[in-house]
Amino acid sequence: xxxxxxxxxxxxxPTLFGLSVLLFAxxxxxxxxxxxxLLGDRATPEAIERxxxxxxxxxxxxxxxxxxxxxxxxxxxxxxxxxxxxVLSAFFDKLPATVxxxxxxxxxxxxxxxPLGYLAGKRSGTNVDGGIVTLSLLGSVVPVFFLALLLKYVxxxxxxxxxxxxxxxxxxxxxxxxxxxxxDGIINGQFAAAFDAFKHLVLPGLALGTIxxxxxxxxxxxxxxxxxxxxxxxxxxAKGLRSTTITVRxxxxxxxxxxxxxxxxxLGLLFSGAVLTETVFxxxxxxxxxxxxxxxxxxxxxxxxxxxxxxxxxxxxxxVDLSYGLxxxxxxxx
Amino acid sequence: MNEKQLLSVDGLSVTFSxxxxxxxxxxxxxxxxxxxxxxxxxxxxxxxxxSVTAMALMGLLPERxxxxxxxxxxxxxDLLSMSRRQLNQIRxxxxxxxxxxxxxxxxxxxxxxxxxxxxxxRHHRVSSKEAANRSAEMLDRVGIPDPRRRLREYPHQLSxxxxxxxxxxxxxxxxxxxxxxxxxxxxxxxxxxxxxxxxLKELVADTGTSLIMITHDLGVIAxxxxxxxxxxxxxxxxxxxxxxxxxxxxxxxxxxxxQSVPRLDSPQDEPLRPIEGSPTDTIPWTDGCAFQPRxxxxxDQCLEATPHLEPYEDRMLRCFNPLKGDEDDxxxx
Amino acid sequence: xxxxxxxxxxxRAQRSHGDSLWRGAFRRLSRSPMAIAGALIVVVFLxxxxxxxxxxxxxxxxxxxxxxxxxxxxxxxxPGHPLGIDRWGSDMLTQLIFGARQSLIxxxxxxxxxxxxxxxxxxxxxxxxxxxxxxVMRIVDIMLxxxxxxxxxxxxxxxGKSSAALMIAIGVGQVxxxxxxxxxxxxxxxxxxxxxxxxxxxxxxxxxVMGHVLPNSLGPTIVQATLNLATAIIEVAALSYLGLGxxxxxxxxxxxxxxxxxxxxxIAPWLAFYPGICIAITALGFTLLGESLREALDPKxxx
Numbered sequence: 001x002x003x004x005x006x007x008x009x010x011x012x013x014p015t016l017f018g019l020s021v022l023l024f025a026x027x028x029x030x031x032x033x034x035x036x037x038l039l040g041d042r043a044t045p046e047a048i049e050r051x052x053x054x055x056x057x058x059x060x061x062x063x064x065x066x067x068x069x070x071x072x073x074x075x076x077x078x079x080x081x082x083x084x085x086x087v088l089s090a091f092f093d094k095l096p097a098t099v100x101x102x103x104x105x106x107x108x109x110x111x112x113x114x115p116l117g118y119l120a121g122k123r124s125g126t127n128v129d130g131g132i133v134t135l136s137l138l139g140s141v142v143p144v145f146f147l148a149l150l151l152k153y154v155x156x157x158x159x160x161x162x163x164x165x166x167x168x169x170x171x172x173x174x175x176x177x178x179x180x181x182x183x184d185g186i187i188n189g190q191f192a193a194a195f196d197a198f199k200h201l202v203l204p205g206l207a208l209g210t211i212x213x214x215x216x217x218x219x220x221x222x223x224x225x226x227x228x229x230x231x232x233x234x235x236x237x238a239k240g241l242r243s244t245t246i247t248v249r250x251x252x253x254x255x256x257x258x259x260x261x262x263x264x265x266x267l268g269l270l271f272s273g274a275v276l277t278e279t280v281f282x283x284x285x286x287x288x289x290x291x292x293x294x295x296x297x298x299x300x301x302x303x304x305x306x307x308x309x310x311x312x313x314x315x316x317x318x319x320v321d322l323s324y325g326l327x328x329x330x331x332x333x334x
Numbered sequence: 335m336n337e338k339q340l341l342s343v344d345g346l347s348v349t350f351s352x353x354x355x356x357x358x359x360x361x362x363x364x365x366x367x368x369x370x371x372x373x374x375x376x377x378x379x380x381x382x383x384x385s386v387t388a389m390a391l392m393g394l395l396p397e398r399x400x401x402x403x404x405x406x407x408x409x410x411x412d413l414l415s416m417s418r419r420q421l422n423q424i425r426x427x428x429x430x431x432x433x434x435x436x437x438x439x440x441x442x443x444x445x446x447x448x449x450x451x452x453x454x455x456r457h458h459r460v461s462s463k464e465a466a467n468r469s470a471e472m473l474d475r476v477g478i479p480d481p482r483r484r485l486r487e488y489p490h491q492l493s494x495x496x497x498x499x500x501x502x503x504x505x506x507x508x509x510x511x512x513x514x515x516x517x518x519x520x521x522x523x524x525x526x527x528x529x530x531x532x533x534l535k536e537l538v539a540d541t542g543t544s545l546i547m548i549t550h551d552l553g554v555i556a557x558x559x560x561x562x563x564x565x566x567x568x569x570x571x572x573x574x575x576x577x578x579x580x581x582x583x584x585x586x587x588x589x590x591x592x593q594s595v596p597r598l599d600s601p602q603d604e605p606l607r608p609i610e611g612s613p614t615d616t617i618p619w620t621d622g623c624a625f626q627p628r629x630x631x632x633x634d635q636c637l638e639a640t641p642h643l644e645p646y647e648d649r650m651l652r653c654f655n656p657l658k659g660d661e662d663d664x665x666x667x
Numbered sequence: 668x669x670x671x672x673x674x675x676x677x678x679r680a681q682r683s684h685g686d687s688l689w690r691g692a693f694r695r696l697s698r699s700p701m702a703i704a705g706a707l708i709v710v711v712f713l714x715x716x717x718x719x720x721x722x723x724x725x726x727x728x729x730x731x732x733x734x735x736x737x738x739x740x741x742x743x744x745x746p747g748h749p750l751g752i753d754r755w756g757s758d759m760l761t762q763l764i765f766g767a768r769q770s771l772i773x774x775x776x777x778x779x780x781x782x783x784x785x786x787x788x789x790x791x792x793x794x795x796x797x798x799x800x801x802x803v804m805r806i807v808d809i810m811l812x813x814x815x816x817x818x819x820x821x822x823x824x825x826x827g828k829s830s831a832a833l834m835i836a837i838g839v840g841q842v843x844x845x846x847x848x849x850x851x852x853x854x855x856x857x858x859x860x861x862x863x864x865x866x867x868x869x870x871x872x873x874x875x876v877m878g879h880v881l882p883n884s885l886g887p888t889i890v891q892a893t894l895n896l897a898t899a900i901i902e903v904a905a906l907s908y909l910g911l912g913x914x915x916x917x918x919x920x921x922x923x924x925x926x927x928x929x930x931x932x933x934i935a936p937w938l939a940f941y942p943g944i945c946i947a948i949t950a951l952g953f954t955l956l957g958e959s960l961r962e963a964l965d966p967k968x969x970x
Binding site: 014015016018019022026029030031130133134137138140141142143144145146149150153157268269271272273275276279290291294295297299302306309310313314 | 700701805806808809812813814815816817820821824825827897901904905908909910911922925929932933936939940943946947948950951954955958
């Protein structure tokens with residue numbers, strides 16, 4: 001197991017190295033003089049001087065890359081041009097909101113998607129199956145931001161069920177110890193605040209959750225339809241086991257293996273979706289910050305955030321791989 | 335031998351229908367009985383309906399698109415019409431089944447121990463510790479060394495032969511009255527096949543368990559079964575006691591099967607004679623005899639009428655033009 | 668009707684394997700309501716996109732109704748404008764019809780870029796193996812480590828606001844998908860019996876790849892391309908929403924129509940609904956078609 005972890009970690013190194021080269025090259029590939037591209041047309045000569053100095057745009061490329069890499073190792077992911085704050089601290093400042101949103105979205109996808117997928121897989125080929133598959137497809141073809149707008153329009157503007165913007169009602173004056181508002185509310189005993197934070201996440205979570213939902217439904221369906229015809233499920237039935245035992249121990253334990261992997265891979269999509277959802281609901285997270293950076297042409301933020309997201313994504317993929325090892329004895333051995 | 339009937343199957347038919355296709359009758363009018371302690375063989379090529387017959391008895395056929403007709407009376411209850419709940423109390427405890435492919439018939443992500451003890455705990459009220467003890471005992475009985483350690487292992491850690499023994503242990507864990515073995519050795523090496531068959535034979539003899547052995551291999555039947563039913567294209571074509579079937583086969587198909595088995599006592603220069611054609615060269619029973627296209631003995635009548643399973647000499651036979659004579663005559667032919 | 672047919676169809680199907688794969692797939696497709704619905708949507712979409720100038724009641728981006736004292740987008744639908752007028756004074760229906768054209772062009776070109784580049788990389792990696800494979804797969808890993816929308820965003824940021832930029836940005840995001848698909852199917856078939864047989868016959872590697880392996884990868888590739896068209900159409904809209912879409916305001920584009928309707932959402936929600944529904948239905952059509960094609964071509968389904 002330990003060997004497995006080490007091997008997977010070493011496999012990461014070339015990927016991350018390549019990524020850093022790519023993002024380094026990316027800033028240089030921006031149209032026009034890099035300093036001017038970073039600062040915009042109205043930059044003062046002094047500012048350009050300063051940025052040339054920090055990035056070393058006058059030095060040879062190799063040296064520039066060396067500077068970039070060494071800065072990264074020192075935790076310096078650059079500085080926002082517009083907001084004048086370090087990219088790294090901005091990222092971790094915004095991360096909790098995005099993580100909360102992603103977790104709610106993923107939970108929604110799992111809680112709704114796995115039972116639906118199971119039902120469709122068990123009845124594969126029937127109308128129930130067709131209905132569930134079409135429904136999940138519908139979820140995946142509606143653009144996230146459009147769905148977010150729709151939900152916002154119906155449930156918060158017309159019906160006024162939920163607040164349409166922000167992470168929490170400011171009037172609650174809730175304490176924020178960790179930045180995870182739901183969690184903060186619970187550990188500080190402010191349950192009303194926790195509930196309010198959750199209520200703010202219902203609509204965005206729903207909109208964002210449709211992305212992994214479709215995949216979870218289809219994966220579970222496919223896996224269940226396959227596993228249910230396996231010889232070992234027939235063995236289990238021949239034992240006279242109760243259908244719940246068969247479902248849980250023999251069908252789902254095998255069928256969920258591929259679903260777990262899929263869930264991990266969905267996190268990348270969730271981050272993309274978060275950019276769109278957070279903007280619609282004005283959730284102050286990584287996505288919205290990124291959106292503003294795109295609008296402001298704040299390239300250092302884009303560069304740093306993409307690298308950080310890729311890092312987190314790689315880490316999650318690793319964790320998913322490892323957890324796969326824990327639930328599948330065949331992988332655990334090798 | 336105690337001649338009390340344990341299971342009597344009467345007019346069993348299984349029809350599969352898929353949307354947009356003609357329904358297919360995989361098993362038709364199959365009737366046979368098995369007494370307590372008796373060992374019965376069902377022989378046929380793949381596609382002859384022998385496995386489907388077993389599955390139907392165990393209620394293991396998919397519910398959708400499957401029609402099962404007839405009856406299967408087990409101790410005064412009809413297996414085919416009882417509720418799933420009732421059936422679940424009988425399956426695994428009173429009637430158990432050993433499957434063909436030991437590689438795929440065990441759950442890859444569940445330990446051997448759980449897979450044995452779950453059937454014990456389902457049918458007996460015992461603690462998990464007691465169930466584990468019994469599981470180890472069962473593994474020991476089917477000849478698996480170091481059973482305690484095996485309980486904690488997963489199927490992929492075991493060889494094919496050991497896995498098949500595990501499947502047998504699972505089937506026998508609740509001391510069933512009837513064991514259905516569906517080609518239990520086909521997937522194994524020849525040397526291990528013989529071992530497992532011998533062990534199986536001893537185990538069922540020790541406990542007085544009735545056995546239905548399903549196979550395409552007459553060699554498997556030879557040392558094991560009291561009575562043999564030969565199936566072709568979904569129907570029984572010949573039923574006889576083992577000795578009579580082997581010495582004087584009457585159905586040309588049975589004769590063909592016997593001639594395609596290598597024997598130690600046959601003359602060196604006599605070649606093996608495989609049956610001509612393949613199971614796909616068949617005609618519907620409604621048009622005559624399904625074996626007609628491959629039958630060296632076919633006469634005009636075989637295409638004009640459907641043969642019925644009727645008493646013939648000392649057996650039941652479905653043929654218009656049976657083989658004649660005894661073993662020696664046939665060999666000279 | 669009877670036992671006689673048990674094995675008949677299978678025996679026949681084996682005789683002409685490659686041919687019956689496609690014919691069988693088509694037969695299954697023509698029976699699947701999902702496939703029919705998908706095909707219908709796709710065909711209507713293709714017709715609308717192709718004949719946009721003929722079908723549209725007005726010129727695209729004509730803004731002659733800006734002068735109206737009470738704009739239709741406040742009132743709703745008016746005479747001559749069955750779906751109303753957008754905030755710039757353009758006829759909604761016309762915009763939607765030309766939007767279809769824009770979606771089709773960007774989607775097809777982007778997918779073609781992804782397919783060609785990805786297929787080249789994947790075939791290279793699969794056919795040569797060794798260090799070529801390693802390098803290609805590393806590149807693919809790096810691309811996959813960035814969520815595809817973010818990848819598209821960063822490329823669009825370099826290339827500026829234009830349709831070409833959108834095509835490249837979305838197309839590049841699809842490269843790793845196709846590269847993996849083709850590499851996987853090459854490796855999967857490398858040891859297949861018919862390839863070994865061709866090898867044993869002394870056929871050249873290139874002949875084997877071109878003549879045997881690639882045609883067998885065709886099915887999954889077509890499926891993936893169909894599905895990717897759907898994603899591309901959605902991604903165009905997403906990029907437009909993020910302000911990275913087509914810069915020329917005269918070009919009708921569904922995603923941007925939603926964006927520009929956003930600030931009048933509470934008074935005229937339909938301005939956003941129509942393009943949103945168009946995107947969803949078109950993407951649904953391609954997805955249904957792709958998914959049912961996948962199922963129809965699945966060897967496990969063939970029976």
